[in-house]
Structures are given as C-alpha cells and as structure tokens.
Amino acid sequence: MSTVSTEIRRGAYFDSVVLMELQSSLKRLPEVLDVGVMMATAANKDLLNMQGLLDESAKDAQPEDLIICIKAANEAFAQTALAEVDNLLVRRRSAVDQDYLPKSLAAATKMLPDANWVLVSVPGQYATRVAREALELQKNVFLYSDNVSIEDEVSLKQQARRQSLLVMGPDCGTAIVNGIGFGFANQVRRGPVGLVGASGTGLQHVTSRIHQLGGGITHALGTGGRDLSTPVAATTALQSLDLLRRDPETKVIVLISKPPAEEVAAVMLRQARMTQKPVVVNFIGHSAPEKMTDENLHFARSLDEAAELAVGLGLAPQISRPPETPTSERVTHGSGHLRGLFSGGTLAHEVLLMLRNYLPAVYSNIPLNKAHKLPDVWTSQEHTIIDLGEDEFTVGRPHPMLDNTLRLQRLQQEADDPSVGMILLDVVLGHGAHPDPAAELAPAISAARAAAKKAGRNLEIVALVVGTDDDPQGFASQVERLQQAGARVEMSTRSLAAHVGQKLPVVGKAPEGQNVDLKVLQQPVAVLNVGLESFAASIKAQEAEALHVDWRPPAGGNDKLLSILERMKKK
Amino acid sequence: MDIDKANKEATEKMIEARAVLVGLGKAKDVIPGMRENLLLHAGPPITWERASGPMRGAITGALIFEGKVRDEDGARALVENGEIELEPCHHHQSVGPMAGVTSPSMSVYIIENETHGNRAFSNLNEGYGKVLRYGAYDSEVQERLRWMEEVMGPVLKDAIEASGGIDIKALLSEALHMGDEGHNRNKAGSILYLKALAPHIARVSKDSAVAAQVLQAIGDNALSVLNPVMAACKVMADAAHGIAGSTIVTTMARNGTDFGIRVSGLDDQWFTAPAQIPKGLYFPGYADEHANADIGDSTITETAGIGGFAMAAAPAIVTFVSGTPKDATNATMEMYEIAFSEHRAFTIPSMSFRGTPIGIDLRKVVETGITPRVNTGIAHKEAGVGQIGAGLVRPPMEIFESALVAYAEKYDI
Numbered sequence: 001m002s003t004v005s006t007e008i009r010r011g012a013y014f015d016s017v018v019l020m021e022l023q024s025s026l027k028r029l030p031e032v033l034d035v036g037v038m039m040a041t042a043a044n045k046d047l048l049n050m051q052g053l054l055d056e057s058a059k060d061a062q063p064e065d066l067i068i069c070i071k072a073a074n075e076a077f078a079q080t081a082l083a084e085v086d087n088l089l090v091r092r093r094s095a096v097d098q099d100y101l102p103k104s105l106a107a108a109t110k111m112l113p114d115a116n117w118v119l120v121s122v123p124g125q126y127a128t129r130v131a132r133e134a135l136e137l138q139k140n141v142f143l144y145s146d147n148v149s150i151e152d153e154v155s156l157k158q159q160a161r162r163q164s165l166l167v168m169g170p171d172c173g174t175a176i177v178n179g180i181g182f183g184f185a186n187q188v189r190r191g192p193v194g195l196v197g198a199s200g201t202g203l204q205h206v207t208s209r210i211h212q213l214g215g216g217i218t219h220a221l222g223t224g225g226r227d228l229s230t231p232v233a234a235t236t237a238l239q240s241l242d243l244l245r246r247d248p249e250t251k252v253i254v255l256i257s258k259p260p261a262e263e264v265a266a267v268m269l270r271q272a273r274m275t276q277k278p279v280v281v282n283f284i285g286h287s288a289p290e291k292m293t294d295e296n297l298h299f300a301r302s303l304d305e306a307a308e309l310a311v312g313l314g315l316a317p318q319i320s321r322p323p324e325t326p327t328s329e330r331v332t333h334g335s336g337h338l339r340g341l342f343s344g345g346t347l348a349h350e351v352l353l354m355l356r357n358y359l360p361a362v363y364s365n366i367p368l369n370k371a372h373k374l375p376d377v378w379t380s381q382e383h384t385i386i387d388l389g390e391d392e393f394t395v396g397r398p399h400p401m402l403d404n405t406l407r408l409q410r411l412q413q414e415a416d417d418p419s420v421g422m423i424l425l426d427v428v429l430g431h432g433a434h435p436d437p438a439a440e441l442a443p444a445i446s447a448a449r450a451a452a453k454k455a456g457r458n459l460e461i462v463a464l465v466v467g468t469d470d471d472p473q474g475f476a477s478q479v480e481r482l483q484q485a486g487a488r489v490e491m492s493t494r495s496l497a498a499h500v501g502q503k504l505p506v507v508g509k510a511p512e513g514q515n516v517d518l519k520v521l522q523q524p525v526a527v528l529n530v531g532l533e534s535f536a537a538s539i540k541a542q543e544a545e546a547l548h549v550d551w552r553p554p555a556g557g558n559d560k561l562l563s564i565l566e567r568m569k570k571k
Numbered sequence: 572m573d574i575d576k577a578n579k580e581a582t583e584k585m586i587e588a589r590a591v592l593v594g595l596g597k598a599k600d601v602i603p604g605m606r607e608n609l610l611l612h613a614g615p616p617i618t619w620e621r622a623s624g625p626m627r628g629a630i631t632g633a634l635i636f637e638g639k640v641r642d643e644d645g646a647r648a649l650v651e652n653g654e655i656e657l658e659p660c661h662h663h664q665s666v667g668p669m670a671g672v673t674s675p676s677m678s679v680y681i682i683e684n685e686t687h688g689n690r691a692f693s694n695l696n697e698g699y700g701k702v703l704r705y706g707a708y709d710s711e712v713q714e715r716l717r718w719m720e721e722v723m724g725p726v727l728k729d730a731i732e733a734s735g736g737i738d739i740k741a742l743l744s745e746a747l748h749m750g751d752e753g754h755n756r757n758k759a760g761s762i763l764y765l766k767a768l769a770p771h772i773a774r775v776s777k778d779s780a781v782a783a784q785v786l787q788a789i790g791d792n793a794l795s796v797l798n799p800v801m802a803a804c805k806v807m808a809d810a811a812h813g814i815a816g817s818t819i820v821t822t823m824a825r826n827g828t829d830f831g832i833r834v835s836g837l838d839d840q841w842f843t844a845p846a847q848i849p850k851g852l853y854f855p856g857y858a859d860e861h862a863n864a865d866i867g868d869s870t871i872t873e874t875a876g877i878g879g880f881a882m883a884a885a886p887a888i889v890t891f892v893s894g895t896p897k898d899a900t901n902a903t904m905e906m907y908e909i910a911f912s913e914h915r916a917f918t919i920p921s922m923s924f925r926g927t928p929i930g931i932d933l934r935k936v937v938e939t940g941i942t943p944r945v946n947t948g949i950a951h952k953e954a955g956v957g958q959i960g961a962g963l964v965r966p967p968m969e970i971f972e973s974a975l976v977a978y979a980e981k982y983d984i
Contacts, residue, residue, distance in 0.1 A: 099897070100904035103939050107908045554938045561937055561972055564979045568818075568934060571572050571984060 002033055002071050005078035006058050007085070009066040011556040013039070013123075018089070018533070019066075025088045026070060031077035036069040039123075063125075064557035101550040105133050108528045112547040116523055119182055119539075120169075121145055121531030126553055127170060128152040130530050135159055135167070139528065140520055142182045143169030143224065144535070150231050153224070157235040164514045166239055169224040173200025176207065176220040180525040180544045183222075183535065191216020192314040194250030196240040198223045198257035199284070202303055206256060206282075209307030215314055218250045219243075219521050228260035228283075234268055239516050241268070245275040246518055252313040253279045254306055262369065266356045272297055273358070273501065278313040282306040295498070336421020336457075338362070338500060339414040340385035341407050343400035347426045347464065348387040350493045358501030359383050365390055380414060385424070401433045404440045411441075415448035415459060422460045422503060423448070424496065425487075429467030429478060438478045442485035449486045460503065463487045464496050572982065574934070577816035581835045582912040582930035584810040585819075585875055589685045590803030592737040595728035599675035602663050602692050606675065610634070611660040613671025613868040614826025615841040618657070619650040623827035623863050628706025628954025629670030630657070635708055636716050637674045643708075643954070661822055661833075664809065665692040666801045666868035668794075669704035669950055670827065677716075678724040680799045682739065684806035691805035693798040695719050695727075698791065699958070704867075706954035726785045729775035730768050737767045739803035742796070743877065744916050747927070752885035753804075754869055754878030755946035755961055757797050764796035765789045801868060804875035811835055811930075818978060819911060820931040823874050823943065823966060827866035827950070830966045834933055834974050837981060842974040844967040849949050851962010852890070863952040865964045870945050876914045876929030879944035879963070880906040884919045884927075888946060902944055903928065909935040909943065933978065936971045 014022075023037040036053040038044040040061035048054040053069035061067050068085060072078035102108040109115065118134035120127055124147025131141045141160070148170035160167040168175050168182075174197070175182040179190060184200065188207045193215060197203035203220050210217055221240040228234050237257070244250045253275060255268060260283050272279040273295060282300040292299050298313065300306035338359065342348035348366060355362050362383040363374045374384060377392055388400040388407055400407050407425070414420050425445075427437050434440075445461050452459035463482045467475050479489050490496040526545040529536035539546035555561035599605045610633055612626065619627065631646040634655065640646045649655040660667050667673050671694075679692040697715055701707040731737065742763050743751075749759030769786060776782035789795045812821040817835035824831055831843040846864040853861075872878035882888065883903035886896035903919065910928030918924040931943055942965040949960040978984070 100901040103905065103908050103941055107904070110907075552940050554940075555972075556940050556968070558972070561975060564975055564984060565934060565938055567979070567984045568574060571574055571982075 002073060003075050003078055004053055004055055004069055004071045005075065005082055006053075006055050006070075007068045007082050008040070008058060008061050009068070010062075011064050011553070011558070012066040013064065013553050013557070014066065014089075022085065022088055026068075026081050026084065029077075029081045029084060031073040032070060032081050033073065034071040035081075036067065038067055039063060040065045040067045063123075064553060101548055103550050103552065105130065105137060105528060105530065105549060108547050108549045109137050109139075112526060112528060112545060114524075114545070115526045115528045115547065116140060116520060117142055117177070117182070117525060117527045119144065119527055119529045119531070119535050121183075121529075121535060122551060123553075124148050124170075128156060129554065130551070131156050131167065132159070134528075134530075135163060135165055138163070138165070140166045141168065142175055142222070143167060143172055144183050144531065145169070146171040150226060150229070153226060154231050154235075157227075157232060161235055161239065164516050166221070166243075166516055166520065167236060168222045171200075171226070172222040172224045174203045174220065175222040176217065178219065178521055178523070178525050180527075180539060180542050182527075182539070185220070186211070188220075189216035190218070192218065192249070192251035193254060193310045194218040194244035194247060194252070195220040195254040195256065196223065196237050196244065197221070197255075198225055198227045198237060198260070200225075202256040202258070202282075202284070205303045206254060206307045206310070209304055210311055213307060213311045215307075215311035218247060223257075225258055228257045228264045228268065230261040230264060234260075234264050237268060238271055241271050241275065243516055243518065243521060245277065246515070247521055251277065252310050253277050254310045255279060255281045255283070256303070256306060257283050259284060263360065267360060269297065269356075270358050270501070280306050280309045280313065336459075337380075337417075337419050338383040338385075338422045338424065339380050339417075339420050340424035341410050341414070342385065342387050342424070342426045343389055343407065344426050344428055344466070345387045345389050347428075347466070347493065348385055351424070351464075351497060352385055354493055354497035355383075355385075355500060358497060365392065380417070382419075386410070401428050404434065404437065408440060408444050411444050411448055415452055418455065418457065420459065421457075422462065422500065424462050424464065424500070426464045426466065427478065427482065429465070429471040429473045429475060431472065433473070436473055436478075438473075438481040438485075442481045442487075445482065445485040445487050461485075461487045462496060462499065463489050464493065465489055465491060572816045574816055574818060577814050577836060578819050578911045578930060578932060581811035581814045581817040581819040581821070584687065584814075585807045585929060586912070586915055587686050588740070588807040588810045590682050590691075590739045590806045591685050592680055592731055592739055592799050592803075593683045594681040594731055595678050595724060596681055597675070598673050598677050598679050598692070598694075601679060601681055602665055602673075604658075604663050608654060609656050609658060609675065611663055611665055611667065611671065611673040612657055612826060613660060613667050613669065613866060614824040614846075615661075615829050615831030615843045616657070616659055617826040617828060619647055621828050623866065624952045624954040625706030625863050625866060625950045626670050626672075626827040628708050629672040629703050631954070632703045632706070632708025632712055632716075633672045633674040633677075635713060636703075637676060659824070659826075660868055661824055662839075663692070664690060664805070666805045666824075666871050667694050667704070668696070668797060668801065668869045669867040669948065670706055671868050672703065676720070678720060678728070680802050682799060682802040682806050683736075684810055687806075687810045689806055689809050691802040691809060693802035693805070695724070696792060696794050696798045698788065698794070701955070701957050705950045705957040707957055708955060722781060723785050723788060726772055726776055726781060727768070730771035733771040733775050734767065737764070737799075739796075739799050740916060742767070743800060743803070744918070746796075747877070747881055747884040747917055748920055750885055750887060752878055752881040752888060752946060753800055754797075754872040755948070756793075756885045756888050757795075757800065758793045760796040760800060761789070761793050764799070797869065800877075801871050804871040804877070805868075807875045808871060813838070816982065818933040818975075820874060820933060820936075820943075823870035823931075823945070824868045825865045825870065827863055830865060830970060832966065832970050832974060834978065837974060837977055840977065842970040842977070844969045844973075847964055847967060849945075849947050849960075849962040849964035851949055851960050853949070853960035854958075857951070857959035861951050861953075861956075861959055863950040865945070865947060866950055867947065869947065870943075870966075873943050873945050874931065876910070876917055876927045879946045880910070880929070881917060881919065881927045882906075882944065882946065883922055886921075905941060906944060908939050909941050911935075933971055933974055936968075937975050940968065942966050942968055942971065
C-alpha cells in the first residue's frame with residue numbers, strides 16, 4: 001500500500017530545470033515510487049492530480065508556491081525523501097568556489113558591463129517587469145517567456161523603439177545574433193543571408209535548410225509570434241529589417257511570419273522593397289501575389305522554398321543597384337496625399353492592389369477591405385482612389401470614358417485640397433471612347449498645376465494612358481499633349497504604382513526613435529540571463545560571455561508589496 | 572518626494588560622519604536620559620517576561636553590580652514591579668554588544684561625530700569567557716566588572732583625554748585593510764586601538780603595574796575595540812536618521828527575543844519579529860539546541876556598512892560558516908544588491924578597493940528578498956553559560972515588509 005506525502009513551500013521559486021533535476025534525484029531515493037515537483041499553477045496541479053499525486057493539502061497552493069509530492073511505499077520513506085529536498089537543492093548549488101551569481105539585473109550589469117543582451121525566461125507574470133528593467137539598463141531583450149499580454153508587448157516594444165533597442169518576443173524561441181544562438185537555435189554556418197522571423201521553429205527550419213544547402217546566415221532575428229499582428233504593427237520586424245538593410249554582411253534577406261495581419265503585411269512588404277536587397281518572403285498562409293517575383297521581392301510558398309531561394313540569391317552575382325536611399329529621406333521627399341480619378345474600374349482595382357505594397361491605407365468607393373470604404377464618395381480623404389465608372393457616379397450621366405465633365409470637376413476639387421501631392425488619372429483610348437481626351441484633360445492639368453504652384457505647392461499629375469498606335473485618338477499626340485501640360489505619363493499599372501511608391505511618404509509618419517545601432521549585430525554577444533539557467537550555459541558553450549542572474553520573483557511574489565514598490569518608483 | 576534624493580542624503584551623512592572617541596564617563600553622568608532606576612539593553616524594547624536567558628542573566632548581573640539585588644529572583648521582582656525600568660540602548664544614543672545591559676554606574680565610551688556633532692555611547696568590553704554580555708553574573712563576573720570600573724576605567728579615561736581623541740573611522744578604514752570586518756573580527760582593530768592608547772596609558776598611569784594590567788587587558792582581548800567601533804557606527808547611523816522620505820535602515824538590533832529595525836524616514840518606530848538562531852560553528856560540546864536567538868546591538872556595524880557587509884575584507888572569518896574565501900567575497904557582492912551606495916572611507920583591497928556596501932535600502936531588501944547578512948557570536952540560551960559559537964544570521968524578512976507597508980501609509984503611497 002503506497003502513500004503520498006506533500007510539502008508546500010510558499011513563494012519558493014525555482015526554474016523548471018532545477019525542479020526537474022530535483023524530481024529525478026528524489027525518484028532515485030529508496031522505495032520512492034513517484035515524485036512530482038512543480039510550481040503550483042492550475043495546469044501543473046491538474047497534471048499532478050492525473051498522476052494521483054495531488055492530495056487535499058496541495059489543492060489551495062498558489063502559482064508562486066512549490067509543491068513537492070512524493071509517493072512512496074510507506075509514510076516513513078516518503079518523509080525521508082522530503083527531508084532530503086534541501087540537501088539535494090544545496091548540493092546542486094555548492095560547487096566549490098562558485099563565482100557570485102547576481103540576484104538582480106542591476107548587480108549583473110555591474111559585473112558584466114559589456115552585456116548587450118538580456119535573455120528573459122522567467123514566468124510570464126514577471127517577464128514584462130524584467131524586460132522593462134533590462135530596457136532601462138539600455139540592454140536589448142530576447143524575451144522567451146510567454147503569457148505576456150499583448151498590451152505589455154506593445155508597450156515594451158514601443159519603449160524599445162524609443163530607446164533604439166530591440167525586444168525579440170515575447171514567446172520568442174529562436175534567434176542567432178553574430179553567430180550566437182539564443183534560446184533554441186541550430187548551429188548554422190555564417191553566410192550572406194539575414195533572417196527576420198515571427199516564428200521560432202520557422203526560423204530554425206529555414207536556417208537549418210540554408211545550412212544543409214551549403215549556404216549560411218549573418219543573423220536570424222526573432223520577433224515573437226504576435227509581432228505582425230495589428231496591435232504590435234511589426235515594431236520589431238521593421239526594426240530588424242532595417243538593421244539587415246544596413247548590415248553590409250547581409251546580401252539577402254528572408255522574412256518569415258505566421259499569418260500576418262493584412263495591413264501589417266503590406267507595411268512589411270513596402271519596407272522590404274526599400275531594402276534594395278533581394279528579400280525572400282514567406283508569410284505562412286498569406287495569399288501570395290500571382291507573380292512570385294516582384295522587383296526585389298521573392299515570394300516563397302513554403303519554408304523549404306524560402307531557404308532554397310535565399311541560398312540561390314546569395315550565390316547569384318549581385319546586380320549593381322542604385323545607392324541606398326534611407327527611409328528618413330524618402331519621408332521628407334514625398335509629400336501630400338494621393339488621389340486617383342479613374343474611369344476604368346479594373347484599372348482602379350489593380351492600382352489599389354499594387355499600392356498595397358507601398359501605402360498604408362487607400363480609401364476608395366471600391367476599397368480592398370471594408371475599413372477603407374470612403375464614407376462620402378464625393379469627398380476624398382487621405383489617400384483616395386475613385387472609380388468614377390461606378391453606378392453612384394453614372395446614374396443620369398454618361399460613363400467617364402465618354403464624358404470628362406465629372407472628372408474635370410473632381411480634378412479641380414482634388415487640386416484645391418492643400419493636402420494633395422499627387423493625382424492619378426487614367427486615359428483610355430480606342431474605339432468608343434472619348435474622341436480626344438487630351439483636349440479636355442490637358443488644359444485642366446495645366447490649370448491645376450499652375451494653381452497649386454501659385455499656392456506654393458508642388459502637385460504632380462500622373463496619367464496612365466491605355467491604347468495603341470493605331471487608335472483613332474492618336475496615341476503619340478495624346479501623350480505629347482498630356483506631357484506638355486505637365487503630366488507624367490505611365491503606360492503600365494506596375495510602373496505607375498512603383499512611381500507612387502517612390503514619391504509618396506512610405507508611412508504616415510516616421511517611427512519614433514533612432515534606428516537601432518548596427519553595433520548590436522556586430523559587437524561580440526554578451527548576455528545576462530534571467531530565468532532558465534540552461535540558456536546561460538548554452539551561450540557559454542558557444543564561447544560567448546554570459547552571466548546568469550539568480551533571479552527570484554520580486555518581493556517574493558507578494559502583490560501588495562510589489563504594488564507599493566511600483567508606486568514608490570513613480571514617486 | 573524624491574526617495575533617491577532622501578536616501579542619498581542619508582547615506583552621505585553615514586559616509587561623511589567622522590567618529591572620534593573623545594572620552595569616558597559614568598553612564599548616569601553622560602548618557603542622555605540615564606537615571607538610577609534604569610537599565611539599558613540591546614535590541615528593541617523587551618519585558619522580563621519575554622526576555623531570553625542571557626538577557627535575564629545580564630539584567631541580574633547589572634543589578635547585582637549596582638548593589639540592588641543578590642540573585643535572579645530579586646532582579647525579576649524589581650523589574651516586574653516596575654522599580655527598575657528597561658529601555659533599549661538605542662533610545663539613549665547608545666549601543667551594547669550581546670545583551671548590551673548598561674547600568675547607571677558603568678563607564679561608557681563617548682564617541683563624537685565631528686562632522687555632524689551628535690554623540691553615542693557604549694559600555695566597555697569585558698573580554699571572553701564568562702561575561703555579563705552573555706548573561707553570566709557570578710562572582711567572577713562581578714569581580715571583573717569592578718576591576719574594569721575601579722582600575723581600568725580611570726586609566727582609560729585619562730589616556731583617551733590625553734590622546735586628544737582617537738579617530739575610530741580612520742582606525743576602521745585601516746583595520747579593513749588588515750583582515751577585519753569590524754563586527755565579528757576585530758583583531759587588527761584592537762591592536763591598532765592598543766597602539767593608539769599605549770603611550771597615553773603609560774603616561775597617565777601612576778603605577779606601572781596597573782598600566783601593564785590595562786595594556787594586557789586591551790591587548791589580550793581581540794574585541795576590545797568592538798564597543799568603540801559600535802558607538803562609532805551608531806553616530807554614523809544616527810546622523811542618517813530622521814530624513815523625511817528616506818528608506819535607509821538606520822537601526823538593526825536584537826534583544827535575544829526579537830529582531831528590530833528602524834528606518835530613517837519612519838521616525839522612531841520599531842519593526843520587530845522573532846529573532847532567529849544563527850547558523851554557524853559551535854564550540855565543542857554545543858549545538859543548535861543550546862543556542863539562544865540572535866542577540867545584541869552589534870548589528871549597528873552592518874547598518875553602517877561594515878561587519879557582514881565587509882565580509883570580503885575578512886576572508887578568515889568564513890571558517891565560522893565552513894566556507895571558502897570566495898564565499899566571503901560573494902557575501903559582500905550580495906550586500907551590494909540591497910545597499911543604496913558604496914562607502915568611500917571603508918574599502919576592500921581584494922575587490923580593487925571597492926567601497927563597502929552602505930545604506931541598507933528597504934525597497935531593495937523587499938524587492939530582491941535579500942536580507943542583510945550579519946556576522947555574530949552565538950549565546951547559550953541559559954543565563955551565565957556565555958558564548959558557545961559564532962556564525963551568520965539574517966533578520967526576519969517580515970520586519971522589512973511591515974516597514975515598507977508603514978512607509979506606504981505614512982507617505983500616502
């Protein structure tokens with residue numbers, strides 16, 4: 001007949017590896033049948049219950065309490081085993097002449113002043129606090145802990161961005177910085193591919209495949225699985241992408257994410273285009289465009305393919321590219337909102353699709369998603385593209401391909417809006433269309449530009465001309481007159497969209513904070529480790545500096561005291 | 572309110588305080604508030620009923636010395652009926668090691684803080700073996716106390732005055748470079764003290780045999796400087812007390828039953844909880860079960876940034892806790908985690924002359940869960956047996972927690 005003896009240690013925190021070792025040591029003691037040593041979280045209590053180890057006394061234990069349950073042949077053996085717990089814990093600690101293990105990040109920083117990263121793997125409820133402390137000490141953070149709220153994630157990442165620091169995570173399993181793997185990482189050859197991943201195992205898979213294929217990587221920067229969600233808005237991914245853009249060692253970039261939010265994916269792709277480096281994109285589950293290669297972007301349908309593309313691009317001789325234009329410069333060059341006045345519905349739709357890669361939001365009467373539906377089709381807002389061929393405009397009026405009246409009015413209206421910097425028009429030639437659109441449009445374009453100039457603004461008007469040499473309107477003459485009126489003429493939607501992307505501000509406003517200093521990738525990695533001790537050991541095994549912090553829950557996990565301490569900090 | 576600013580002011584005062592031994596006098600003549608029916612004792616306030624064996628023994632011994640009783644029953648009667656009152660040394664600018672019992676006609680050292688002007692007092696050290704501070708009170712103890720009062724006291728008084736004052740802060744700085752930590756190990760400091768006094772003792776003694784006895788008593792007792800050191804630490808801590816908003820601990824003391832602390836920004840309120848049994852090495856024949864709970868005002872040394880906080884300076888002391896020299900360094904490293912600042916006068920050679928951790932910050936203690944380390948002697952729980960070992964002890968965490976809660980209430984946080 002076996003018996004279970006239980007001991008509850010209030011507020012005794014140990015990392016899970018220590019507890020596993022304790023558990024296996026206890027199991028080896030005589031007549032001990034089964035052992036459960038766990039922090040008393042609800043999930044762990046369920047587990048102990050299923051093993052038949054949870055007795056009444058342990059049911060009220062709180063998550064910060066340690067439960068030690070021992071099932072033994074009889075009570076005496078169980079008690080003997082319980083009495084061994086302290087000895088077993090001490091034996092582990094008392095390595096002769098052990099160096100001091102700091103108890104706080106502040107003390108650790110003094111002991112290893114060169115530390116540039118803090119690895120955080122403490123239980124979720126404490127993780128934000130530790131990560132914030134790390135940021136306050138000017139350290140970059142690899143946040144392995146999960147169970148961090150999205151609000152805390154947003155606030156940590158915004159703070160990091162203001163301080164030009166990186167927060168990888170929460171729930172970031174993998175990163176490789178300057179050859180040193182954080183958390184779970186493979187031993188990957190150095191090479192030209194830099195990766196940004198919002199997926200830990202995704203990063204592991206792609207980096208391993210790159211290695212298997214004979215390639216190598218510069219850095220693999222994790223972001224945490226929620227980075228490309230709407231609230232987090234790819235804060236870390238954008239910082240990482242920008243770092244890899246500036247990193248001279250990185251020749252090819254790979255972007256991996258679990259399904260990203262649509263508008264965040266669009267922002268990422270816009271930034272990716274501006275890196276001037278080949279970027280392999282694998283947004284798992286995201287509808288890839290029909291073209292697998294679009295300028296410098298290469299869309300992969302799978303992690304394997306991402307690795308293959310990256311290795312191939314890394315080997316390919318690099319075509320010489322125009323000099324880099326830093327993001328900030330683009331922001332100042334472009335100005336004003338975009339307005340598109342289309343007569344062709346499909347043209348308007350395709351331009352909307354293409355602009356998704358360049359502009360954060362374009363309002364329309366035919367928007368790509370409902371959020372960007374123009375509330376009043378007669379009044380544009382921010383970036384707007386109107387399909388004037390829609391029913392709401394054609395009731396009681398001829399189609400705009402035949403009659404420019406409405407378009408000319410609207411052109412005037414848009415040109416008068418001081419926030420507008422660019423107007424797009426389509427000019428569709430051919431049988432059945434207006435016999436001489438340039439005759440009406442060119443003077444209006446001229447007038448609009450002149451009025452804007454008088455008001456001290458630069459208004460660019462771009463005309464997308466659709467037609468052939470043999471069209472009755474005379475293609476060359478139409479183009480010539482539009483150009484003479486000051487319009488830029490484009491013949492393809494792709495080049496039109498690319499031009500818009502070049503000229504208009506990339507995002508609404510420049511992100512706060514300076515770019516993260518490239519030093520973070522180039523300096524030797526030195527780590528302060530808070531949480532799982534094995535992470536520090538693994539960094540040391542890779543011959544980088546690491547100092548483990550002998551962390552305990554602050555104020556013993558006492559909420560009342562913690563909240564007093566928090567309030568005192570604000571005093 | 573700027574807590575850090577208040578704490579900086581408090582720790583700066585501790586660091587800046589220049590403690591000088593300026594004289595010797597009878598307790599009733601020099602200690603403020605001392606009176607015929609008063610005994611001072613170590614630690615927070617205590618009653619006879621709650622007093623431990625060594626504390627009761629020391630009270631008994633002091634009352635026998637004062638000629639008021641003959642035995643423990645007599646002492647109990649006087650204390651319980653209120654004819655004799657008990658008050659903490661700390662309420663009278665004083666400190667005493669172990670039981671710390673100081674009676675009106677005992678001689679006490681007078682320490683003056685030349686930077687801020689405040690004074691502190693401490694009784695004379697009796698040496699080892701059967702001594703009052705461990706609760707022994709038999710005739711041997713009484714004889715020793717009388718010799719100290721009648722023979723050693725007058726010589727010391729004249730010698731200290733003749734010296735023009737002995738700078739205890741400078742003495743401590745030097746002793747820390749000679750392997751002392753100022754609490755449990757005062758071997759070097761006591762020799763420096765002897766060196767400072769010797770020529771003056773020789774000069775002021777009318778009888779060379781007496782001079783030899785006094786010199787021998789000081790020289791044989793490796794704790795002879797402990798009491799002036801404690802009073803020196805007391806003037807430093809008192810200088811830092813009473814600063815609005817400061818979370819710096821300015822008193823740590825034990826009466827053998829309770830461990831108590833006071834905090835600079837929390838007036839004179841004590842925060843107490845049962846004192847713990849030190850962990851350490853016992854003299855042959857003794858073990859944990861013979862040990863009294865932690866006792867004495869000597870934790871004033873840790874409060875002022877030496878003792879357990881300066882453990883790295885005194886690697887020899889780790890033998891008390893069967894450690895290695897690295898453990899001594901680690902002990903000091905740990906104390907940096909709860910200290911507000913680093914001392915400028917007290918430095919540790921083996922740590923590249925880094926200053927000792929100074930200014931125990933209540934906030935850091937509660938946040939990190941690290942309580943101050945105290946190096947201490949261990950008293951037998953029965954009166955009169957004396958010291959049975961030495962080791963390490965820590966205050967109970969709850970007194971820091973309740974002080975933090977009181978702070979939040981007082982300052983409306």
